[in-house]
Every structure is written in structure tokens, then in C-alpha cells.
Amino acid sequence: MNPIRSALARALRSPKPGRPLHRHYGTAAAAGATQPESVAAEMVRYALGGARPGSSPEEAMRILEQGASNLQGGGEGCAEAVGMLMLAMSTLLYRSGRHQEAMEKLKATNQVAPTAFRAWEATMGLCMEASQDINTSVSPDDLVDTSIKEDSIKWSDQDHLKFRVTAIKGLIALLNGDAESAQLFFDGCKDLCSGEGNERTENAALSYGEYLHSVGNFPLATQMYKRVLEALSMEDKSGSFLAACNMVPEEVSLGATCSYGQLLSHSGKFTEAEDYLTRALKMAEEQFGANHPKVGIVLTCVARVYKLKARSEGSSSIMVQEGLYRKALEVLKAPAIKSEGVSKQMDWRDIISLARGEYADLLLIQSNRKAEGERMKEWAEHAWRNSRLTLAQALDFSEPSKPIVVDTRIGRIL
Template sequence: MRILEQGASNLQGGGEGSAEAVGMIMLAMSTLLYRSGRRQDAMEKLKATQQVAPSAAFRVAAWEATMGLSMEAYQDINTSVSPDDLVDLSIKDDNMKWSNQDHLKSRVNAIKGLIALINGETESALFFDGYKDPFAGVGNEHTENAVLSYGEYLHCVGDYPLATQMYERVLETTSMEDMSGNVLAACNMATEEVSLGATCSYGQLLSHSGKFSEAEDYLTRALKKAEEQFGANHPKVGIVLTCVARMYKLKAKSEGSSSIMVQEGLYRKALEVLKAPAINSESVSRLMDWRDIISLARGEYAELLLVQSNRKAEGERMKEWAEDAWRNRRLSLAQALEFSRPSKLTVVDTRIGRVI
């Protein structure tokens, strides 16, 4: 961090290209802060980046990451937010205007669509109008994040074929070797996060499609990516483990088999990594990180216990806790636990750690 700070300081007021270099360093600093567990400091750095951004592209990238962290932190935000909120609107330079650049508008609208989804707003589809062409923008002008969000929207409403195209194209693009070095993105919207998110979401879609062998493959890849990028005890690992456990639940239901021990082991590990508060604690009434995922995992775990006569009381307590903790605006916990309604599918977004 000190090296990055020194680099930014040395470049201040430099020659041609120095402003862009400072912007890149500030985005990198925000990502480093985020990954070290300092989310609020990362958000402050992103806000500073927006204010000194040398171009609209930098401003949108910093705003996109700020919104990503805000969603992860369960902050109350709505679709009226804009990259212009923290900057001087008297700026007339066309280079600073994002609204007349289609690829930047797509990124902004996709974030608004994601916000609409987590807020349970039916208007979320309106923000994705620019993606009627399945491959428009993918791999061009850093729109992979936006296309992933569109894929998740399609997944949520049951359009598996088009969602599949979106996920596969994003995975193809983010697998390019030099991708991460050229993309203006930060924090939980960085390229590595997009790759992890697309891998996990595609695994969930394959599971919802009944393609369990392929689903297991993609979810295993997602788990490996999460462990390699963040460490075995990072919350992102717990999020992916929850998705893996849900895949085994759906597989057992589809095949008329049982995998209670496997599922229980996965949910226990996921909740441990997510640092879920104890059932008898009062933490549920306070702000809790990863609330959606912890509540979902506990709800699923409770269902496993409720079918075992000697553990039914434990299951009832766990179910009550999960229902009390659940705050999702699009789905009730009962709907999130149910797989039978394509129009009310549960999709876990690993970028923001939310159920959408």
C-alpha cells in the first residue's frame, strides 16, 4: 500500500498520461483495501477517485465499484444513483461525460438493474435494454461486469438459453491472459471477481437445468478460484460452498436420493467460514455481513434437520433464526428454498454476496 501511495504522490502534476496512471493506482489501492477487509476505507478511496478521475471511464469504474461495495454492505440505495453524484456537474469536457458513451451507459444501467433486482423492483428489465444482442459489448470496453449482471437477471426470470450465452461469453473473455491488467474495474467488480461470479452463477444455472455433473464441475472451479484468490477461510469461499450444497440438495431431490451428510458438512463449513453468529445470539438484530447467504444456508440446513426426528427441535430453532434474519426484498425465505418456480429462482451473486 505504501508503494502505491508513493507512486501516486510522485505522479501528481506529472506529464502526459500521469493522471491516468494516478487513477489506475487509486483503483488498485481501493481493491487492496477491500481485500484486506477494510471495506469502508476502500469506499472512501473510490469516492476520491471519482472526484479526481481523468476521464468518464475512470469515474464510472470507481462508481461501479462503490455501488458494488454498497450492495455488499446492505446499504439502502436505489436506481436514481449516478456517477455524477459526487462530481462537479459544471464540467463541460466531453471526455468527462459518461452519458454520451454507450459502453459506459451500459455499465451504469447494469448496476442500476442489479440494484433494482436486490430491491425487488419489477423495473429491473428496463435497465438491460441495451443487451438485446447477446454478444454486444462483451470483450469490448470493459463491459463484462454489465453482461454478467444481465446474465443473472435472465437467470432469475428463467431465460436459461440466453443466460447461458451471457455466462459463457463472459467466462471466455475473462480468461484472456492479459485481461486483468487492462480493465478499469476495482474491488468486488474487478475482473477476478467477475470471473468467479460468472463461474459460480453458471454452475447454479446448470444445477437449475438438471445438468448436475456439469454443475458440479463449474462449482468446483468456482470454489478453487475463490480459495486461490482469497484464501480458504474467506467469506467468498463460504458463499460458493453454499451454492455447492444447494446443488447437492437439488440433485438429491431430482434423483430421489439422499445426500444429507454431504450437504450438512458443506453447510456447516460454509457457516463457519462466513462467521455466522450463534443461533442463540442477538446478532441477527444488528447489521450482519453476508446476511442473505447466512440466512439461506441456515434455512437450507434447517430443512435437513427437520426430516430427522431426533434433530427436529434443533431444526426448528435454526429455521426460526433464518426466517428472522432474512431481509431479501425479491423473495421470501420459503421461495428462496424452493426450486420449482422458474420465475422465482434463487441466484447467488458472489461479487456482492447477495441473493438476487
């Protein structure tokens, strides 16, 4: 059967629900969804969920595009449905490594007011991943077409959306090295976080947890990480269609697992840390494939656990660490030390610089490889672009209360 007809048939088997309570920002395919939203949800589930083994990204994109074309300009619920499909298209493009096209698809989504907030969140995520200059004055309202703006529910009128917006802005400020603004934004998350309920705010809670982690508030950061992991373990992520690119629930789950593993290592709980990071590595491989850069990001975190453990216990695991850093750099497709790649736009610059800096430290303590270590360290220092910390500070384990945190969603160091 044609995939779109199959999705439609499944949706029509359920009774037609009533009008959603939060029409413009409600959870897709939830109780109260309109029939067009249910149809779109089935298409998204089919396209992104691998409903048919061996189906290609091109086929999945055709399904989404045809669905959006069929629903365009319809009645109640059609705008929401089209928005869901467009967010799914951007996610598919992102997963395929076509990040610029994903960004363009998100920009086009601003014509669909119900999903403008989600498009804004995903756009900010892609900009942060690409190390683009962005400031904290940007607002979800900036994306909504003025001709349809009055018909939308403003994000500022809903606490769970305020929480998500505030957390994104805090994350931007942290990456920009603006600690004062970051603190103001994240301090504002406290009250919003306490009433988050079941409103898909795990992404915001993860960002808040990472901020707390980076400033040494381990007890509260632990609460945030555990809250995210518990919520996502109980949640049917297959219905979470109003998210896109690196902000989808699967990315949040991976990010929380990896960040909590890092926190455990910073707390000296190395066995538990290895357990969580092993889980994160498996998740990254299952979601993206064994040779995807996200796998290299997690491998870098695993190597850092071994390095911190060795320093803490006065032991040595040089061969294990070196193998992990070498593999991470290979998967991240790090440019050769003698190449000019460092002076050009480089993907995953934060992580590659960190991994090379850590690797260099291992070589510098070996007399027969010191020269190699010096060259690698020089490269890493030249490539480093973090606004908050110098590379030396990032490599310094002497102050465990002020650790760096690797965010796997955006591939950046906080």
C-alpha cells in the first residue's frame, strides 16, 4: 500500500477527536488532536521511525513533502499538521548531514504559526552547533509571519514555553562567555522549572542542569539530569513531533545520559560514570551509526573519564586513553596537524580542540613522543575558540568544582 494512504488509513481508524486545548503549541498526536494532525503524525512516524526496513532518506522525504502538499490550505488542524511535517523534514535533513538545508527548512516553517516556536528552538540549536554568532535578544516571535501572528498563542503567555526560551537564551549566553547574563537567565529557570509538569520541557531542564553542573552545583544538577532521564524513560518519544534537528527527544536523552556520566566522573564516581557513558555511546551508535561525529563526541567524554580516574587514583591508563582519543578524532574527521584546516571553518571545533589537547598531554609525558605532543598542543591552542575558558583551563582537572561540560546536542563545550 502507498505509505501516505497507509498512514491515512491508520489515522481514520480512530474516532475523530475534538479541538486541541493548546491549538498552536500542543503536543502532536496527543489526546484532542485533529484528524489532519493524526494523519501527519502517522506520516512522521513512518518517515522518521523506520516503519519499513531499508527505506531511504529520499523516500522518507517524499512522504513528508507529499503529505504537506496534500494538507496545505485545508481546514482545522491542517496548519498544525503541515508544521509537524516541515519540522520532520528539517530533522531528516539534519540527520543526513545537510545542515544548511535543514536551516532553510526551519526558516520556511515560520509561515506556519503553530510551529514557529519549535522552529526557533531548533534554529538556535543549529546556530549553536555551527558556532555562529547569536545573541540573547532573539525571540520566537521573530519567526512568526506578521499576517498570521494575531491568531497564535504567544510563547510568553505559557510558563512551560517561557522555561524553554529562557533555557535556550541561557545556553547562548554561556557559549558567548557572558557569565553574568547566563546566571540571570538560568536563575530565572528555578520557578519555571518547578511547575514544568508534562509539557515537553526536558530539553530546557537539560540545559539548566548543564549550567548548574558547569558552575559546580552538583546536587541540583543531579536532580535536573535525573528528572530528564526519568521523564524520557516514561515518555513515548515517537509522538514528540513538535521538535526538530538537535532538539528532538532522542538527542535530549543522549545529552542527559552523557552529561550525567560526566558529572559522576567529576564527583569521583568512576564506575557509575563509565556505566552512563557506555549507555550514551550505545545510544549514539544506534541513533546515528558507528562513524557519526556524535559518537566521536561521546568517545572524547569516555577518554576524559579514564584520564580523570588515572589522576585521582595515581594510576596509568595511557594506552586506553590514547586509543580512545585517536578513535574519537578519526570519527570526528579532524584535519591533519599539518593541514590548513584549522584556519578555515571546521565542524566540531570545540571537541576536536579538546580531544587534541588532551591527547597532547598524554604524549608530553612520554620522552620519546614529546615533540609530537608539542606540535599537537600548539595546533589545539590555535584551533580553540571557546569564549568562556582557555584551553589550559579546560584541560585543568585541579578544580573539580568548576568542570567543563560537553553538550552532545550541539557538540559544544560549556
